[in-house]
Amino acid sequence: MNEAVVDTDGDRWGDIDADTNNDGEIQVSEAQAVVGLIISNKNIASLEGLEYFVNLEVLLCRKNSIHTMDVTNLQYLTELWCEENQLTELDVTQNTYLQWLLCDSNQLTSIDVSENTYLEHFSIQLNQITEIDVTQNPFLYQFTTAHNPISSLDITQNLELRHLFCGNNDLTSLDVTQNHQLITLGFYGNQISSIDVTNCPQLRDLSFSSNVMTSIDITNNPLLDNLDSSNNPLHTLNVTQNPELRYLRCGGNQLSDLDLTHNPELVNLVCYTNNLTSLNLTQNHQLEDVNASNNQLTELDFSNNPNLYFFVASNNNISSLNITQNTILNGAIAENNNLTQIDTSNNPVLQFLYCNNNSINQLDITQNTELEYLRCGFNNLNSLDTSQNPLLKVIYFQDNHITSYDASQHTALIRIDGSNNALINLNIKNGFNTEISKMYAFGNPDLYCIQVDDEIYANNQICDQPNFTGWCKDETASYSEDCQLTTKDFATTDFKLFPNPAQNVLTIQSQEQIDSVRIFTLEGRLLLQT
Incomplete structure (x- = not known):
């Protein structure tokens, strides 16, 4: 404690040390005077003597090697941050004023928070906890259980809950019908097949990738900003009632149709590996990034997407691609399609162009002076001019x-x-x-x-x-x-070649000693070397 570990102004940073009389030891009176203690990332293995800090309100001891921690005597504790230690158990039943409890990345198998009725922020991710009861925590505002083998979760009593992160648990169901204030909901990496979010009108962030969801109704979530439904067996996805949607990730589903004409704020679209045959992006003027690879698209028109920065559309059936209005385009990936041409003349800052395995006969990249990565193999090119692309790092033009x-x-x-x-x-x-x-x-x-x-x-x-x-x-x-083949370094009087034309014997006479002779064709092919 002879370091600046005492927080005197509530900013969660140490300001002075606990040894106020500088005698090299911490007296009981000195410990009792401490309200905030910041000892994170100090390579500490033991908190012996912590029980004397009886007036402690805030304890931050993150990123240490602490195996045990006794906080039962710290009755005024409101914040305990003990992430990234080696705790196997933690008793907070005596800390009834606790509002923040963050104990991520430990080895906890259980924790009892039934006495912590004022708890608002609670995170137990990356532990070995199999069950957790938060029914006695009515003020819970943010709750994280991610990466634990939890098979059930009851949050019906947490009416103030705003943010719930329960990804990579073992959940098969989740009831959020009572959580009307919910803003963020992430339950990715579970085995949930359905969920009702119609009573969550404040929802802005919904992530349920890698579940077994077959349908989802988000028509009553008009404020939705981020939606991630990746890697589910969804056949339909209706986002027409989500005008604020900016980020949509729905790759790895079974969608055959996707109506985005009611999402004018859309910035990022990831819809790879579906069954889409068309994609109308005419109303998405803010669009910056698109990944529509592995579908059945026959054309892509980005003429109404002036902010487009990067797109991937490989493994489709695209024969028509319009990127003529995308002046800030940085990357164009359209491999394994049916393109016969690609016009990049109006993409001056293009750095990545991948158009392998198409049927392109001619490729003009003279206007793409910032190009660094070019892959145009497996086409029908007879020539390739990269003289105007001085920054090229990778050039693949195989099989032309x-x-x-x-x-x-x-x-x-x-x-x-x-x-x-x-x-x-x-x-x-x-x-x-x-x-x-x-x-x-x-x-x-x-x-x-x-x-x-x-x-x-x-x-x-x-x-x-x-x-x-x-x-x-x-x-x-x-x-x-x-x-x-050149004679620029020789004077014509220095050597003679005869006869001309020659058949089997060519004689070379020179005033200088000849060490070796190599004879090439006009095309540069080596015919003879001595």
């Missing part, structure tokens, strides 16, 4: 028909995949080859020379296809620091 690619200006490059194309020329000499962890160029039978920074370094790289790393090329291809 591209004949030539130059990455020499991409100094931030860390991964490149040009495998299974028709490459004749490939230049990755960017001055930073040591930063490239993946370079795939196999499946290009006419590629004989790959231009690199350092031929020796490149030849020492290992191909590790099972782990999708390393440098991998065909056996017929070689690395070189210069794949261009």
Whole structure:
């Protein structure tokens, strides 16, 4: 206690130490004078002597290694914060004025709060508690039981309850019909099949992901701001009476229809892995993020969503995609669809473009100067111009028909995949080859020379296809620091080549000593090396 652990102004921070006479010990009189004690995160294993702080009102001892705690003599205690310790039991039956009790992340198997009738904030998450009785706590305002093996929960007597978090319990039912003031309700990760929230008109946050809910009526919750129904067997979801809804997560359900035309405030939409065939977003002008992957969508029109920042729409049947009005778009993920084209000319700050496995014939990304990640493999591209994309870090264009690619200006490059194309020329000499962890160029039978920074370094790289790393090329291809045939470094009088044309024998006469000779085709293919 010879540290600043005594709270003198009620701000939950230590201001002075308890040893007011500086004799190195805590007298009983000094302990009795303490009202607030802040000893969190002090590596404390024992609270021996705590019983002498009889006038203590606030005790914060979070994040220690405390195994036992005796607070039975602290009759004026109103707040006890003892999260993240190693408590196996806690007796608060004598602390009848207690209003805050936070004992998360301990090893408690039970706790009795029947005498704490003034309790308002109570949290027991991340313990081993199997049952809890709060029927004698009429003023309970916030209650958290998450991550405990609790199989039943009676909150019908807690009429003042505003926030309930009971996720990852073992609940099969939950009655909130008497909790008319409820604002937040989270019961994710249980086995609840139905719940009635029609008597909770103040509800703003409802999360019940990973349950077995087959239906939910939220038509009487007009203030709902956040709804998470992910990973349930829901066939329908009516959000037409929730005009304040901003965050909707309904992925992993069985929805075939989703009407969002009455949700003008919607900002975030996650509806992946459903059976949606269409998605009307014309009334969602505030929309910023969308994940609609793994559905049956045939088109997506974002022309009425000027704030769109990121969207994922992979694994659909999309043949039409409109992002021409999304000038602040940062990420566009539309892999595994039926696109024949994608217009990104009006997306100047685009950083992510994933359009793998479509039927795109031409890709113009010259206006996307901020682009860093490009995946356009498995399309019908004959060429790819990335000269206006100096920030590119990842370039995947495998399984196309591209004949030539130059990455020499991409100094931030860390991964490149040009495998299974028709490459004749490939230049990755960017001055930073040591930063490239993946370079795939196999499946290009006419590629004989790959231009690199350092031929020796490149030849020492290992191909590790099972782990999708390393440098991998065909056996017929070689690395070189210069794949261009040139005579610029020689004076014409220094050497002679004859006969021209040559058939079986080519004679080279030079005034300088010749150490080695390599003969390439005009396309850069190595024909002969001595």
